[in-house]
Every structure is written in structure tokens, then in C-alpha cells.
Amino acid sequence: MSINYASKYAQKIDEKFARESVTSAAVNNDYDFVGVKTVNIYTVPTADMNDYTASGTSRYGTPAELENNVQELTMSKDRSFTFTIDRGTFNDTQMANAAGAALQRQIREVVVPEIDKYRFEKICAGAGKVTTGDVSKENAYDAFLTGTAELIENNVPLAGCAAFVSSNFYKLIKEDASFIRNGDMSQDMLVKGQVGSVDGIPVIVVPKSYFPENVEFIITNKAATTAPVKLSEYKIHDNPPGINGWLIEGRVYYDAFVLDNKKTAIYVFKNSAE
Numbered sequence: 001m002s003i004n005y006a007s008k009y010a011q012k013i014d015e016k017f018a019r020e021s022v023t024s025a026a027v028n029n030d031y032d033f034v035g036v037k038t039v040n041i042y043t044v045p046t047a048d049m050n051d052y053t054a055s056g057t058s059r060y061g062t063p064a065e066l067e068n069n070v071q072e073l074t075m076s077k078d079r080s081f082t083f084t085i086d087r088g089t090f091n092d093t094q095m096a097n098a099a100g101a102a103l104q105r106q107i108r109e110v111v112v113p114e115i116d117k118y119r120f121e122k123i124c125a126g127a128g129k130v131t132t133g134d135v136s137k138e139n140a141y142d143a144f145l146t147g148t149a150e151l152i153e154n155n156v157p158l159a160g161c162a163a164f165v166s167s168n169f170y171k172l173i174k175e176d177a178s179f180i181r182n183g184d185m186s187q188d189m190l191v192k193g194q195v196g197s198v199d200g201i202p203v204i205v206v207p208k209s210y211f212p213e214n215v216e217f218i219i220t221n222k223a224a225t226t227a228p229v230k231l232s233e234y235k236i237h238d239n240p241p242g243i244n245g246w247l248i249e250g251r252v253y254y255d256a257f258v259l260d261n262k263k264t265a266i267y268v269f270k271n272s273a274e
Contacts, residue, residue: 020108020112021112021115021116022116022164022204022206022210023115023116023119023120023164023227025162025202025204025222026119026120026123026162026164026218026220026222026225027119027222027225027226027227027256028222028223028225028226028227029226029227029228030223030226031073031226031228033075033228033230034230037074037075038072038073038074038075039072039073040070040071040072040073041070041071041072041073041259041260042068042069042070043068043069043070043071043260043261044066044067044068044069045066045067045068045069047064047066048061069260071257071259071260073226073255073257074255075228075230075253075254075255076255077118077252077253077254077255078251078253079111079114079251079252079253079254080249080250080251080252081106081110081111081249081250082247082248082249082250083102083106083248084243084245084246084247084248085097085098085099085102085245085246085248086243086244086245087239087244087245087246088244088245089245090245090246099236099246099248100236102248103234103236103248103250106248106250107234107250111250111252113210115229115252115254116206116210117209117210118254118256119225119227119256120164120206120210120211120212120215120218121212122225122256122257122258123218123220123224123225123256123258123266123268124211124212124215124218124266124268125212125258126224126225126257126258126263126266127218127220127258127263127266127267127268128154128263128264128265128266128267129150129264129266129267129268130268130269130270131143131146131147131267131268131269131270132214132269132270132271132272133269133270133271133272134271134272135169135172135216135269135271136172137171137172137173137175137176137177138176138177139176140169140172140173140175140176140179141173141176141178141179141198142178143216143217143269144163144173144198144217144219145199147163147217147219147267147269148198148199148201148219148267150267151219151221151264151265151267154264154265156221156264156265157221158199158200158201158221160221160222160223161201161202161219161220161221161222161265162201162202162203162204162219162220162222163198163201163202163203163204163217163218163219164204164206164211164217164218164219164220165203165204165205165206165216165217165218166205166206166207166208166211166215166216166217167205167206167207167208168208168216168271169216169217169269170203170205173198179198201219214270214271214272215268215269215270215271216269216270216271217268217269218266218267218268218269219266219267220265220266220267221262221265221266223259223262223265224258224259224262224263224265224266225256225257225258225259225266226256226257226259227254227255227256227257228254228255229252229253229254230253230254231251231252231253232251232252232253232254233250233251233252234248234249234250234251235248235249235250236248237249
């Protein structure tokens with residue numbers, strides 16, 4: 001990669017646009033992965049209801065032993081990066097390649113988007129309901145309401161839910177004549193990236209590149225997906241052996257898991273028209 005040396009360049013760097021993590025509203029950290037790579041989660045079923053019989057020795061019905069199922073969650077994404085900034089390059093570019101700023105740029109523009117995309121991939125793969133259809137400005141609001149109705153039918157509490165919509169779907173629902181904007185925007189919204197709400201569910205617009213192919217929107221309760229970040233460590237080494245300058249290194253150990261008993265809290269809509 002070439003390095004542009006300065007004859008006279010502006011001190012201000014032309015930074016790319018970037019965003020903070022948008023998936024914090026979609027995941028939880030309810031399970032403790034500290035000291036372990038794998039966590040086993042038990043799910044226990046319920047018993048069927050019977051008609052009570054006022055005679056005999058099995059008046060409540062025939063008892064059966066409650067079994068349990070185990071979901072094994074094993075961390076798999078161990079990622080890293082490294083780069084150097086030579087002290088001569090640092091001086092010749094009017095200090096533009098500052099190590100701290102370069103590290104923050106790497107986290108903001110590379111690390112955070114990778115984690116967000118991976119989480120959306122896992123959420124979509126584990127969704128309890130995936131619907132495919134043609135979406136337009138005539139039916140976008142109806143498609144969204146169908147998703148919320150699906151969650152309600154599965155006894156999913158809408159409190160804790162968030163909707164992640166593509167820029168395309170956001171445009172269509174805003175153009176839908178039947179859409180009624182619910183809720184207002186305040187300056188102290190707790191969900192980053194929120195642009196409004198539909199029927200009380202926060203709406204967060206996401207670049208289409210963050211979603212798996214053809215996904216237009218996801219409605220999910222954060223209880224459905226646990227997303228541990230077990231290790232997130234970044235280092236700047238000043239004049240390490242063999243380098244006159246800085247060596248920057250980073251490692252992030254993360255994953256995301258949809259819980260078997262809560263996958264019905266995820267609704268995904270895919271556009272078949274693309």
C-alpha cells in the first residue's frame with residue numbers, strides 16, 4: 001500500500017463516515033462465559049393439562065418424568081488485526097498517522113461493523129419465523145404489523161423488542177399511506193441509531209450491507225440472543241523491537257447465540273422481489 005507523504009497537507013484528516021454498534025438493542029449478556037469457552041443452557045418442558053377424575057389412583061392423570069434439553073454454546077469468533085506506523089512516516093505526514101487515532105478508526109470502521117453483521121447473521125439464521133414476500137410502499141406497514149402480530153401470538157413481550165430495518169424498507173414504510181408514526185423522538189433516546197417507533201417498538205435503520213441477503217427487516221426481543229464479548233483488547237507498542245515507531249494490535253473474542261426456547265421472539269422478513 002502506498003503512503004502519501006506531505007509537502008503541505010491539512011492537519012484535519014478526511015475521515016470516513018462510521019457508526020457506533022447498532023446491535024446493542026438486539027442482544028443480551030445474561031450468560032457468564034468468564035473462564036470458560038462453552039456454556040450449557042438447560043431448557044425444561046411443561047406438563048400437559050388433564051381432566052381430573054374423582055376416582056381411581058391416577059386422579060390427576062398419568063405422571064411422566066419431566067425431561068430437559070441442553071443447548072451447548074461454544075465461542076468461535078477469535079479475531080485480530082495488526083499494523084505499524086513508522087516514526088519517519090509519522091513525521092513526514094505532519095503527524096496525520098497518529099497511533100491512537102488510527103486504532104480508534106480501526107475499531108469504529110472495521111471491528112464494530114464486523115460484530116454487528118455477524119450478530120444479524122446469527123439472529124436471522126436462528127429466527128423462529130422467516131417470511132418471504134414482495135414489499136412495497138402499499139404494504140410495508142402491513143408487513144410490519146404482521147411481524148408484531150406473530151410475536152404477540154407467541155407470547156413475546158413487546159417490551160424489550162426492537163425493529164431493525166433496511167434503508168429501503170424505511171423509505172417504503174415512510175411512503176405507505178396507511179402508516180401512522182407512533183411515538184416521538186426525544187433527545188435522550190437510549191437506543192443508538194433509533195429514528196422513531198412503530199406501535200411502541202423502536203425502529204433502527206441499518207445499511208443493507210449489514211443484513212443477510214434480501215432481509216428487509218428484523219423484529220426481535222433482546223432476550224432471544226445472547227452475544228458475549230469475552231475478550232476485547234487493544235495495544236499500542238511504542239518502539240517495539242525491530243520497529244522505529246508504533247505497533248498496533250487488537251484482538252476481539254466474541255460470538256452470538258439464539259436461545260432455543262426464545263427463537264420465537266425473532267421475526268425476519270425477506271423481500272422476494274430482489
